[in-house]
Amino acid sequence: MPVDELDTRILRLLIEQPRTSVREYARILGIARGTLQARLDRLERDGVITGTGPSLSPAALGHPVLAFVHIEVTQGHLDDVGDALAAVPEIVEAFSITGGGDLLTRVVARDNGHLEDVIQGLIQIPGVVRTRTEMALRERVPHRLLPLVEAIGRRASRTERRADGGGRR
Template sequence: MDVLDTRILRLMIEQPRTSVREYARILGIARGTLQARIDRLERNGVITATGPWLSPAALGHPVLAFVHIEVTQGHLDEVGEALSAVPEIIEAFSITGGGDLLTRVVARDNGHLEDVVQRLIQLPGVVRTRTEMALRERVAHRLLPLVESLGREAGGAGR
């Protein structure tokens, strides 16, 4: 990552629907240079998606909860795979600490959330769950501050 990579990522975050040609014009670089940089960022796993960011609430699922799942030893992979069949689970991570998996779950209402949790409890290998409901988003998903801090580091290091 260097200063130009940071500028590219900032533009892509702030203006996601802009064309590569327009990005190149704004940055004052050749389109081929820009495309090569974007391709490298994709190959290196920095850019992982280019699709739309959807709102579960606008899709009729305004309830957000974090469900911790404790799993029988040796069954983490099977339970993790089974979670992919539950459409209300929008993310799942294996974790350390209290529990084995942490899932981000959306639901239409509290009753629907309870139904989802009951479905999780019935999965083979699940020992217990603990649910925490989100009340209000305080910091929206963001990466621009991280990208900018990397750019400051790259600029200060003379890269």
């Protein structure tokens, strides 16, 4: 089922006020607690809501250096290399990609020397042909989903109004 306008309002609250209780969310939204819980359950079941844990800062954990490491892999070894990357704690994300490489990883490190050590370790993984590293200088747009959620909600609301005859009765 697609995300509708009420789902959008629920997701906005979850993003903006993550420590609020279900009862308080229901009060703010003006809906029954059971309705809210059913919506939350469906959003989780559909994979829209994927977690409820805290967001952590690698920099505050002593790893302020952020780099994106492109990894070229020997044909047929993508899964093996991917499994090996999962064992490297400094790799916080890894994706199969198209373009100039086979994998793109987001790597955090204590300092540039530590980053070099991590990269040297990556090169030793069987199946890794070469790496290319790009250092992040400053975060310009932090990870966010609220603008996307709001855009989806606006589209759903317009679609609902059109299906309802433009809101005329």
